[in-house]
Amino acid sequence: MSAMSYVVTGGGRGVGRAVVERLAADGATVVVVERDPSSLAWLAHHPAAGRLSAVTGDASDQETAARAADLAEAAAPLTGWVNNAAVFRDAALHTAPATEVFDLIAANLRPAVIGAGTAVRRFLAAGTGGAIVNVSSHQARRAVPGALPYATAKAAVEGLTRALAVDYGGRGIRANAVALGSIHTERHDAFLAGLDPAEADRVTSELTRLHPVGRIGRTGEVAEVVAFLLSERAAFVNGVTLPVDGGRAALGVDPEAR
Template sequence: MSYVVTGGGRGIGRAVVERLLADGGPVVVVERDPDALAWLPAHPAADRLAPVVGDAADERVAGRAADLAEGFAPLAGWVNNAAVFRDALVESATAVEVWELIGLNLRPAVVGAATAVRRFLAAGTGGAVVNVSSHQARRPVPGCLPYATAKAAVEGLTRALAVEYGPRGIRCNAVALGSIVTERHLAFLAEREPAEATWIGTELARLHPVGRPGRVDEVADAVAYLLSATFVNGVTLPVDGGRAVLGLDPEAR
Protein backbone atom coordinates (compact mmCIF):
# COMPACT_ATOMS: atom_id res chain seq x y z
CA MET A 1 0.00 0.00 0.00
CA SER A 2 1.30 3.47 -0.87
CA TYR A 3 0.51 6.94 0.46
CA VAL A 4 0.67 10.60 -0.52
CA VAL A 5 1.37 13.30 2.07
CA THR A 6 1.10 16.94 1.05
CA GLY A 7 3.24 19.43 2.90
CA GLY A 8 5.28 16.42 3.92
CA GLY A 9 8.74 17.96 3.96
CA ARG A 10 8.69 19.57 7.37
CA GLY A 11 6.98 19.55 10.75
CA ILE A 12 3.76 17.60 11.06
CA GLY A 13 3.87 16.42 7.46
CA ARG A 14 7.34 14.96 7.82
CA ALA A 15 6.34 13.22 11.05
CA VAL A 16 3.44 11.59 9.19
CA VAL A 17 5.78 10.53 6.41
CA GLU A 18 8.20 9.01 8.93
CA ARG A 19 5.38 7.13 10.66
CA LEU A 20 4.05 5.68 7.41
CA LEU A 21 7.55 4.64 6.36
CA ALA A 22 8.01 2.92 9.73
CA ASP A 23 4.78 1.04 9.07
CA GLY A 24 6.27 -0.22 5.81
CA GLY A 25 4.51 1.84 3.17
CA PRO A 26 6.12 3.82 0.36
CA VAL A 27 5.28 7.54 0.52
CA VAL A 28 5.14 10.34 -2.03
CA VAL A 29 5.95 13.71 -0.47
CA VAL A 30 4.47 16.86 -2.04
CA GLU A 31 6.11 20.21 -1.23
CA ARG A 32 6.22 23.67 -2.76
CA ASP A 33 9.70 24.36 -1.38
CA PRO A 34 12.43 22.12 -2.84
CA ASP A 35 14.64 22.81 0.19
CA ALA A 36 12.08 21.02 2.38
CA LEU A 37 12.80 17.83 0.43
CA ALA A 38 16.58 17.89 0.78
CA TRP A 39 16.51 15.12 3.41
CA LEU A 40 14.88 12.52 1.17
CA PRO A 41 17.91 11.17 -0.78
CA ALA A 42 19.89 10.34 2.38
CA HIS A 43 16.96 8.80 4.24
CA PRO A 44 17.39 5.11 5.19
CA ALA A 45 14.11 4.37 3.38
CA ALA A 46 14.92 6.52 0.33
CA ASP A 47 13.94 3.65 -1.96
CA ARG A 48 10.37 4.00 -0.65
CA LEU A 49 10.24 7.79 -0.94
CA ALA A 50 9.43 9.99 -3.91
CA PRO A 51 9.39 13.81 -3.96
CA VAL A 52 7.02 16.00 -5.94
CA VAL A 53 7.82 19.71 -6.03
CA GLY A 54 4.78 21.88 -6.62
CA ASP A 55 1.57 23.34 -5.26
CA ALA A 56 -0.75 20.76 -3.70
CA ALA A 57 -3.68 22.83 -5.00
CA ASP A 58 -2.58 22.13 -8.60
CA GLU A 59 -4.39 19.11 -10.06
CA ARG A 60 -1.39 18.32 -12.28
CA VAL A 61 0.87 18.15 -9.22
CA ALA A 62 -1.63 15.96 -7.39
CA GLY A 63 -1.92 13.71 -10.42
CA ARG A 64 1.85 13.33 -10.63
CA ALA A 65 1.95 12.37 -6.93
CA ALA A 66 -0.78 9.77 -7.46
CA ASP A 67 1.07 8.32 -10.46
CA LEU A 68 4.27 7.94 -8.44
CA ALA A 69 2.44 6.37 -5.50
CA GLU A 70 0.71 3.86 -7.76
CA GLY A 71 4.09 3.07 -9.29
CA PHE A 72 5.16 1.79 -5.88
CA ALA A 73 2.00 -0.06 -4.87
CA PRO A 74 -1.78 0.41 -4.87
CA LEU A 75 -2.69 3.80 -3.44
CA ALA A 76 -4.21 3.31 0.01
CA GLY A 77 -4.17 6.72 1.67
CA TRP A 78 -3.89 10.44 1.03
CA VAL A 79 -3.06 12.97 3.76
CA ASN A 80 -3.99 16.60 3.05
CA ASN A 81 -1.58 18.41 5.34
CA ALA A 82 -0.39 21.35 3.19
CA ALA A 83 -1.35 24.69 4.72
CA VAL A 84 -0.51 28.38 4.44
CA PHE A 85 -0.52 30.60 7.51
CA ARG A 86 -1.54 34.00 6.18
CA ASP A 87 -4.51 35.99 7.37
CA ALA A 88 -6.35 39.26 6.94
CA LEU A 89 -9.12 41.31 8.55
CA VAL A 90 -12.32 41.94 6.62
CA GLU A 91 -12.29 45.52 7.87
CA SER A 92 -9.10 46.29 5.96
CA ALA A 93 -8.77 43.64 3.24
CA THR A 94 -11.01 43.31 0.20
CA ALA A 95 -13.42 40.43 -0.02
CA VAL A 96 -11.38 39.08 -2.92
CA GLU A 97 -8.22 39.06 -0.79
CA VAL A 98 -9.99 37.26 2.04
CA TRP A 99 -11.46 34.70 -0.35
CA GLU A 100 -8.04 34.06 -1.88
CA LEU A 101 -6.58 33.43 1.59
CA ILE A 102 -9.39 31.00 2.38
CA GLY A 103 -8.63 29.23 -0.88
CA LEU A 104 -4.96 28.82 -0.02
CA ASN A 105 -5.97 26.39 2.74
CA LEU A 106 -9.14 24.92 1.22
CA ARG A 107 -8.10 24.25 -2.39
CA PRO A 108 -5.29 21.79 -1.56
CA ALA A 109 -7.70 19.66 0.47
CA VAL A 110 -10.32 19.67 -2.30
CA VAL A 111 -7.77 18.85 -5.00
CA GLY A 112 -6.07 16.17 -2.92
CA ALA A 113 -9.31 14.51 -1.89
CA ALA A 114 -10.71 14.60 -5.43
CA THR A 115 -7.54 13.09 -6.86
CA ALA A 116 -7.50 10.33 -4.25
CA VAL A 117 -11.18 9.50 -4.70
CA ARG A 118 -10.82 9.20 -8.47
CA ARG A 119 -7.80 6.91 -8.14
CA PHE A 120 -9.50 4.74 -5.50
CA LEU A 121 -12.58 4.37 -7.69
CA ALA A 122 -10.55 3.58 -10.79
CA ALA A 123 -8.56 0.92 -8.96
CA GLY A 124 -11.63 -0.51 -7.25
CA THR A 125 -9.65 -0.87 -4.03
CA GLY A 126 -11.16 1.75 -1.74
CA GLY A 127 -8.90 3.87 0.43
CA ALA A 128 -8.69 6.59 3.03
CA VAL A 129 -8.28 10.35 3.06
CA VAL A 130 -7.19 12.24 6.16
CA ASN A 131 -7.52 16.02 6.23
CA VAL A 132 -5.56 18.13 8.69
CA SER A 133 -7.80 20.71 10.38
CA SER A 134 -7.48 22.86 13.47
CA HIS A 135 -9.23 23.61 16.74
CA GLN A 136 -9.91 26.99 15.12
CA ALA A 137 -12.48 25.39 12.83
CA ARG A 138 -14.86 25.45 15.80
CA ARG A 139 -13.29 27.94 18.20
CA PRO A 140 -11.45 30.63 16.20
CA VAL A 141 -8.94 32.96 17.78
CA PRO A 142 -8.93 36.66 16.84
CA GLY A 143 -6.96 37.63 13.77
CA CYS A 144 -7.30 34.30 11.95
CA LEU A 145 -10.59 34.63 10.06
CA PRO A 146 -9.53 33.20 6.66
CA TYR A 147 -7.64 30.30 8.24
CA ALA A 148 -10.49 29.41 10.63
CA THR A 149 -13.03 29.67 7.80
CA ALA A 150 -10.99 27.41 5.55
CA LYS A 151 -10.54 24.78 8.25
CA ALA A 152 -14.28 24.80 9.01
CA ALA A 153 -14.86 24.14 5.30
CA VAL A 154 -12.28 21.33 5.35
CA GLU A 155 -14.24 19.64 8.13
CA GLY A 156 -17.46 20.02 6.12
CA LEU A 157 -15.68 18.53 3.12
CA THR A 158 -14.58 15.62 5.30
CA ARG A 159 -18.13 14.79 6.34
CA ALA A 160 -19.54 15.18 2.82
CA LEU A 161 -16.91 12.89 1.31
CA ALA A 162 -17.52 10.29 4.02
CA VAL A 163 -21.23 10.20 3.23
CA GLU A 164 -20.79 10.31 -0.55
CA TYR A 165 -18.11 7.67 -0.92
CA GLY A 166 -18.30 5.50 2.19
CA PRO A 167 -20.60 3.04 0.38
CA ARG A 168 -17.87 2.66 -2.26
CA GLY A 169 -15.14 1.77 0.18
CA ILE A 170 -13.62 5.22 0.60
CA ARG A 171 -13.34 6.73 4.07
CA CYS A 172 -12.58 10.35 4.91
CA ASN A 173 -11.65 11.66 8.35
CA ALA A 174 -9.86 14.67 9.80
CA VAL A 175 -7.64 15.61 12.71
CA ALA A 176 -8.30 18.95 14.41
CA LEU A 177 -5.03 20.06 15.92
CA GLY A 178 -4.26 22.14 18.94
CA SER A 179 -0.93 23.94 19.22
CA ILE A 180 1.87 21.68 18.00
CA VAL A 181 5.59 22.25 18.46
CA THR A 182 7.09 22.43 14.97
CA GLU A 183 10.09 24.14 13.41
CA ARG A 184 7.83 27.08 12.57
CA HIS A 185 6.66 27.34 16.17
CA LEU A 186 10.21 27.22 17.52
CA ALA A 187 11.35 29.85 15.01
CA PHE A 188 8.46 32.07 16.11
CA LEU A 189 9.51 31.77 19.74
CA ALA A 190 13.14 32.47 18.87
CA GLU A 191 12.12 35.81 17.37
CA ARG A 192 10.42 36.94 20.60
CA GLU A 193 12.04 38.56 23.60
CA PRO A 194 12.79 35.96 26.31
CA ALA A 195 10.07 37.26 28.63
CA GLU A 196 7.47 37.14 25.86
CA ALA A 197 8.56 33.64 24.79
CA THR A 198 8.18 32.46 28.38
CA TRP A 199 4.73 34.01 28.61
CA ILE A 200 3.66 32.29 25.36
CA GLY A 201 4.84 28.95 26.72
CA THR A 202 2.88 29.50 29.93
CA GLU A 203 -0.26 30.44 28.00
CA LEU A 204 -0.03 27.40 25.74
CA ALA A 205 0.31 25.16 28.78
CA ARG A 206 -2.76 26.81 30.29
CA LEU A 207 -4.84 26.36 27.13
CA HIS A 208 -4.16 22.62 26.86
CA PRO A 209 -5.47 20.52 29.77
CA VAL A 210 -2.56 18.11 29.39
CA GLY A 211 -0.36 21.06 30.36
CA ARG A 212 1.67 21.43 27.18
CA PRO A 213 1.40 21.79 23.39
CA GLY A 214 1.55 18.66 21.27
CA ARG A 215 4.37 16.88 19.48
CA VAL A 216 4.44 16.11 15.77
CA ASP A 217 4.78 12.38 16.42
CA GLU A 218 1.54 12.47 18.43
CA VAL A 219 -0.25 13.92 15.40
CA ALA A 220 1.35 11.29 13.16
CA ASP A 221 0.04 8.54 15.43
CA ALA A 222 -3.51 9.87 15.08
CA VAL A 223 -3.24 10.20 11.31
CA ALA A 224 -1.91 6.65 10.99
CA TYR A 225 -4.80 5.41 13.12
CA LEU A 226 -7.40 7.10 10.91
CA LEU A 227 -5.78 5.73 7.77
CA SER A 228 -6.09 2.20 9.13
CA ALA A 229 -9.32 2.33 11.18
CA THR A 230 -11.69 0.69 8.72
CA PHE A 231 -14.93 1.42 10.61
CA VAL A 232 -14.15 5.09 11.34
CA ASN A 233 -15.60 7.45 8.75
CA GLY A 234 -16.65 11.11 8.73
CA VAL A 235 -14.93 11.86 12.04
CA THR A 236 -13.05 14.99 13.00
CA LEU A 237 -10.75 13.79 15.76
CA PRO A 238 -9.42 16.47 18.12
CA VAL A 239 -5.69 16.01 18.59
CA ASP A 240 -5.30 18.93 20.93
CA GLY A 241 -4.61 17.75 24.46
CA GLY A 242 -8.17 18.70 25.40
CA ARG A 243 -7.98 22.29 24.20
CA ALA A 244 -11.32 22.11 22.38
CA VAL A 245 -13.22 21.04 25.50
CA LEU A 246 -11.59 23.42 27.95
CA GLY A 247 -13.88 26.05 29.43
CA LEU A 248 -11.59 28.48 31.21
CA ASP A 249 -12.91 29.73 34.55
CA PRO A 250 -14.08 33.34 34.00
CA GLU A 251 -13.31 34.04 37.67
CA ALA A 252 -9.68 32.88 37.30
CA ARG A 253 -7.06 35.60 37.46
Protein backbone atom coordinates in the same frame (compact mmCIF):
# COMPACT_ATOMS: atom_id res chain seq x y z
CA MET B 1 2.02 -6.72 5.20
CA SER B 2 0.90 -6.12 1.61
CA ALA B 3 2.58 -3.25 -0.22
CA MET B 4 0.76 0.05 -0.07
CA SER B 5 1.40 3.66 -1.00
CA TYR B 6 0.36 7.03 0.36
CA VAL B 7 0.50 10.68 -0.66
CA VAL B 8 1.17 13.32 2.00
CA THR B 9 0.91 16.99 1.03
CA GLY B 10 3.07 19.50 2.87
CA GLY B 11 5.16 16.51 3.92
CA GLY B 12 8.56 18.18 4.01
CA ARG B 13 8.51 19.44 7.58
CA GLY B 14 6.55 19.63 10.79
CA VAL B 15 3.46 17.45 11.15
CA GLY B 16 3.63 16.38 7.50
CA ARG B 17 7.16 15.04 7.83
CA ALA B 18 6.23 13.12 10.99
CA VAL B 19 3.32 11.51 9.12
CA VAL B 20 5.61 10.57 6.21
CA GLU B 21 8.14 8.97 8.55
CA ARG B 22 5.43 7.13 10.51
CA LEU B 23 3.90 5.62 7.36
CA ALA B 24 7.34 4.70 5.99
CA ALA B 25 8.11 2.91 9.26
CA ASP B 26 5.24 0.53 8.44
CA GLY B 27 6.89 -0.38 5.15
CA ALA B 28 4.77 1.81 2.90
CA THR B 29 5.86 3.87 -0.09
CA VAL B 30 5.18 7.57 0.56
CA VAL B 31 5.08 10.40 -1.97
CA VAL B 32 5.66 13.85 -0.50
CA VAL B 33 4.12 16.91 -2.16
CA GLU B 34 5.99 20.05 -1.15
CA ARG B 35 6.31 23.57 -2.54
CA ASP B 36 9.66 24.28 -0.92
CA PRO B 37 12.46 22.08 -2.34
CA SER B 38 14.76 22.97 0.62
CA SER B 39 12.47 21.07 2.98
CA LEU B 40 13.00 17.84 1.02
CA ALA B 41 16.74 17.38 1.55
CA TRP B 42 16.23 14.90 4.41
CA LEU B 43 14.45 12.39 2.15
CA ALA B 44 17.66 11.22 0.46
CA HIS B 45 19.32 10.36 3.78
CA HIS B 46 16.35 8.66 5.41
CA PRO B 47 16.67 4.91 6.20
CA ALA B 48 13.55 4.33 4.05
CA ALA B 49 14.81 6.55 1.20
CA GLY B 50 14.10 3.84 -1.36
CA ARG B 51 10.37 4.08 -0.57
CA LEU B 52 10.20 7.86 -0.34
CA SER B 53 9.79 10.18 -3.29
CA ALA B 54 8.88 13.81 -3.76
CA VAL B 55 6.89 15.97 -6.12
CA THR B 56 7.89 19.62 -5.95
CA GLY B 57 4.88 21.79 -6.57
CA ASP B 58 1.72 23.30 -5.14
CA ALA B 59 -0.74 20.87 -3.55
CA SER B 60 -3.58 23.02 -4.88
CA ASP B 61 -2.51 22.32 -8.47
CA GLN B 62 -4.35 19.51 -10.25
CA GLU B 63 -1.30 18.39 -12.25
CA THR B 64 0.91 18.27 -9.17
CA ALA B 65 -1.63 16.08 -7.37
CA ALA B 66 -1.92 13.81 -10.43
CA ARG B 67 1.88 13.42 -10.62
CA ALA B 68 1.98 12.44 -6.96
CA ALA B 69 -0.78 9.88 -7.45
CA ASP B 70 1.01 8.44 -10.51
CA LEU B 71 4.26 8.05 -8.55
CA ALA B 72 2.49 6.38 -5.65
CA GLU B 73 0.53 3.98 -7.86
CA ALA B 74 3.67 3.04 -9.81
CA ALA B 75 5.15 1.72 -6.56
CA ALA B 76 2.13 0.05 -4.91
CA PRO B 77 -1.66 0.35 -4.74
CA LEU B 78 -2.70 3.80 -3.49
CA THR B 79 -4.12 3.24 -0.01
CA GLY B 80 -4.34 6.67 1.58
CA TRP B 81 -4.05 10.41 1.05
CA VAL B 82 -3.22 13.00 3.70
CA ASN B 83 -4.17 16.63 3.01
CA ASN B 84 -1.76 18.47 5.30
CA ALA B 85 -0.54 21.41 3.19
CA ALA B 86 -1.56 24.76 4.66
CA VAL B 87 -0.98 28.47 4.19
CA PHE B 88 -0.47 30.53 7.34
CA ARG B 89 -1.33 34.01 6.18
CA ASP B 90 -4.26 36.04 7.35
CA ALA B 91 -6.04 39.28 6.59
CA ALA B 92 -8.76 41.20 8.41
CA LEU B 93 -12.12 41.57 6.72
CA HIS B 94 -12.42 45.25 7.73
CA THR B 95 -9.05 46.30 6.28
CA ALA B 96 -8.33 43.92 3.37
CA PRO B 97 -10.54 43.67 0.29
CA ALA B 98 -13.08 40.86 0.70
CA THR B 99 -11.70 39.23 -2.46
CA GLU B 100 -8.25 39.00 -0.86
CA VAL B 101 -9.76 37.39 2.24
CA PHE B 102 -11.65 34.94 0.04
CA ASP B 103 -8.46 34.08 -1.86
CA LEU B 104 -6.74 33.28 1.46
CA ILE B 105 -9.63 31.02 2.45
CA ALA B 106 -9.30 29.29 -0.92
CA ALA B 107 -5.53 28.94 -0.47
CA ASN B 108 -6.20 26.65 2.52
CA LEU B 109 -9.33 24.93 1.19
CA ARG B 110 -8.31 24.27 -2.40
CA PRO B 111 -5.45 21.85 -1.63
CA ALA B 112 -7.84 19.65 0.39
CA VAL B 113 -10.45 19.67 -2.39
CA ILE B 114 -7.86 18.95 -5.10
CA GLY B 115 -6.22 16.23 -3.01
CA ALA B 116 -9.50 14.58 -2.04
CA GLY B 117 -10.74 14.71 -5.63
CA THR B 118 -7.56 13.10 -6.94
CA ALA B 119 -7.63 10.41 -4.25
CA VAL B 120 -11.32 9.59 -4.76
CA ARG B 121 -10.93 9.23 -8.53
CA ARG B 122 -7.89 6.96 -8.15
CA PHE B 123 -9.55 4.82 -5.46
CA LEU B 124 -12.68 4.41 -7.61
CA ALA B 125 -10.70 3.62 -10.76
CA ALA B 126 -8.65 0.98 -8.93
CA GLY B 127 -11.73 -0.45 -7.22
CA THR B 128 -9.75 -0.75 -4.01
CA GLY B 129 -11.30 1.84 -1.73
CA GLY B 130 -8.97 3.89 0.43
CA ALA B 131 -8.75 6.47 3.17
CA ILE B 132 -8.38 10.24 3.27
CA VAL B 133 -7.23 12.20 6.29
CA ASN B 134 -7.60 15.99 6.30
CA VAL B 135 -5.58 18.05 8.75
CA SER B 136 -7.73 20.65 10.50
CA SER B 137 -7.28 22.84 13.54
CA HIS B 138 -8.97 23.66 16.84
CA GLN B 139 -9.66 27.00 15.13
CA ALA B 140 -12.31 25.37 12.93
CA ARG B 141 -14.59 25.26 15.99
CA ARG B 142 -13.17 28.05 18.10
CA ALA B 143 -11.64 30.90 16.16
CA VAL B 144 -8.76 32.86 17.62
CA PRO B 145 -8.71 36.62 16.96
CA GLY B 146 -7.05 37.76 13.75
CA ALA B 147 -7.20 34.47 11.86
CA LEU B 148 -10.53 34.65 10.03
CA PRO B 149 -9.41 33.17 6.66
CA TYR B 150 -7.65 30.24 8.33
CA ALA B 151 -10.50 29.49 10.76
CA THR B 152 -13.06 29.70 7.93
CA ALA B 153 -11.05 27.41 5.65
CA LYS B 154 -10.54 24.80 8.37
CA ALA B 155 -14.28 24.79 9.17
CA ALA B 156 -14.87 24.12 5.46
CA VAL B 157 -12.28 21.32 5.49
CA GLU B 158 -14.25 19.63 8.29
CA GLY B 159 -17.47 20.02 6.30
CA LEU B 160 -15.71 18.56 3.26
CA THR B 161 -14.61 15.60 5.40
CA ARG B 162 -18.21 14.80 6.40
CA ALA B 163 -19.50 15.19 2.84
CA LEU B 164 -16.78 12.90 1.45
CA ALA B 165 -17.65 10.28 4.08
CA VAL B 166 -21.32 10.37 3.11
CA ASP B 167 -20.78 10.42 -0.67
CA TYR B 168 -18.13 7.71 -0.87
CA GLY B 169 -18.40 5.57 2.26
CA GLY B 170 -20.52 3.04 0.37
CA ARG B 171 -17.74 2.67 -2.18
CA GLY B 172 -15.09 1.75 0.33
CA ILE B 173 -13.61 5.23 0.78
CA ARG B 174 -13.36 6.66 4.28
CA ALA B 175 -12.63 10.31 5.09
CA ASN B 176 -11.71 11.66 8.51
CA ALA B 177 -9.98 14.73 9.91
CA VAL B 178 -7.69 15.55 12.80
CA ALA B 179 -8.19 18.92 14.54
CA LEU B 180 -4.84 19.90 15.95
CA GLY B 181 -4.08 21.97 18.99
CA SER B 182 -0.73 23.76 19.20
CA ILE B 183 2.05 21.44 18.00
CA HIS B 184 5.81 21.81 18.43
CA THR B 185 7.13 22.33 14.89
CA GLU B 186 9.92 24.29 13.22
CA ARG B 187 7.39 27.04 12.54
CA HIS B 188 6.55 27.21 16.25
CA ASP B 189 10.27 27.40 17.15
CA ALA B 190 10.77 30.20 14.62
CA PHE B 191 7.77 32.08 16.04
CA LEU B 192 9.15 31.88 19.59
CA ALA B 193 12.65 32.82 18.40
CA GLY B 194 11.22 36.03 16.93
CA LEU B 195 9.95 37.19 20.33
CA ASP B 196 11.96 38.70 23.16
CA PRO B 197 12.67 36.12 25.90
CA ALA B 198 10.06 37.47 28.36
CA GLU B 199 7.34 37.42 25.71
CA ALA B 200 8.39 33.94 24.56
CA ASP B 201 8.07 32.72 28.15
CA ARG B 202 4.63 34.31 28.43
CA VAL B 203 3.46 32.66 25.19
CA THR B 204 4.80 29.28 26.32
CA SER B 205 3.04 29.46 29.69
CA GLU B 206 -0.16 30.64 27.99
CA LEU B 207 -0.05 27.65 25.61
CA THR B 208 0.54 25.34 28.58
CA ARG B 209 -2.58 26.79 30.22
CA LEU B 210 -4.68 26.23 27.07
CA HIS B 211 -3.81 22.51 26.86
CA PRO B 212 -5.00 20.46 29.86
CA VAL B 213 -2.18 17.92 29.49
CA GLY B 214 0.13 20.79 30.42
CA ARG B 215 2.14 21.13 27.21
CA ILE B 216 1.75 21.51 23.47
CA GLY B 217 1.77 18.46 21.21
CA ARG B 218 4.56 16.64 19.42
CA THR B 219 4.45 15.96 15.69
CA GLY B 220 4.90 12.22 16.28
CA GLU B 221 1.75 12.17 18.42
CA VAL B 222 -0.26 13.55 15.50
CA ALA B 223 1.36 11.09 13.10
CA GLU B 224 0.26 8.12 15.25
CA VAL B 225 -3.38 9.21 15.03
CA VAL B 226 -3.20 9.86 11.28
CA ALA B 227 -1.64 6.42 10.71
CA PHE B 228 -4.45 4.84 12.74
CA LEU B 229 -7.19 6.64 10.78
CA LEU B 230 -5.59 5.54 7.49
CA SER B 231 -5.36 1.93 8.62
CA GLU B 232 -7.82 -0.97 8.59
CA ARG B 233 -7.91 -0.70 12.38
CA ALA B 234 -10.14 2.33 11.79
CA ALA B 235 -12.34 0.52 9.25
CA PHE B 236 -15.57 1.70 10.92
CA VAL B 237 -14.42 5.27 11.56
CA ASN B 238 -15.78 7.56 8.85
CA GLY B 239 -16.69 11.24 8.72
CA VAL B 240 -15.26 12.20 12.10
CA THR B 241 -13.08 15.10 13.15
CA LEU B 242 -10.85 13.84 15.94
CA PRO B 243 -9.29 16.51 18.16
CA VAL B 244 -5.59 15.84 18.70
CA ASP B 245 -5.10 18.72 21.06
CA GLY B 246 -4.33 17.51 24.57
CA GLY B 247 -7.82 18.51 25.65
CA ARG B 248 -7.70 22.09 24.38
CA ALA B 249 -11.13 21.90 22.76
CA ALA B 250 -12.65 20.26 25.83
CA LEU B 251 -11.29 22.99 28.10
CA GLY B 252 -12.34 25.71 25.68
CA VAL B 253 -10.48 28.55 27.37
CA ASP B 254 -10.86 31.86 25.58
CA PRO B 255 -7.36 32.44 24.12
CA GLU B 256 -7.70 36.17 24.87
CA ALA B 257 -8.89 35.73 28.46
CA ARG B 258 -6.34 36.65 31.11
